[in-house]
Amino acid sequence: ILGRDYPTDEETNITEHLLNHTDKLLHLRQSHPLQIVKQRIVEHMQAKYLWNNRSPLFSHYDNISPVVSHAQNFDQLLVPSDHVSRRRQENYFINKDKMLRAHMTCHDQDLLRSGLDCFLSTGDVYRRDTIDRTHYPVFHQ
Secondary structure (H helix, E strand, O other): OOOOOOOOOOOOOOOHHHHOOOOOOHHHOOOOHHHHHHHHHHHHHHHHOEOOOOOEOOEEEOOOOOEEEHHHHOHHHOOOOOOHHHOHHHOOEOOOOEEEOOOHHHHHHHHHHOOOOOEEEOOEEEOOOOOEOOEOOEEEO
């Protein structure tokens, strides 16, 4: 995943097809519709919300690895241990310790710990949806 190997185990439920999506990074591709929309949102936030010295209040992070711990994705956000969103059928697990993020908020605690208090984070997220005209296992937040 993004050039790094991870051990697999009995929890692994990622297919080769899904792995091929992890390096597409459509939200970073110049002139891609996702990148254009993302950039407009970032520009709006940075123009509208300013410090007194007129510099942007929000910093933006869009190149954070999608590989997170189960704790980052669930525990640090106080998701109950029996919550349906933790089910194997709902997520892509790399192994018993790592998974592909199901939402971008899984990075918030790390960003807050680093001293930030106003930030935007954007990127690919992965959920085990049944593919149809309105659902796909990779989407963007």
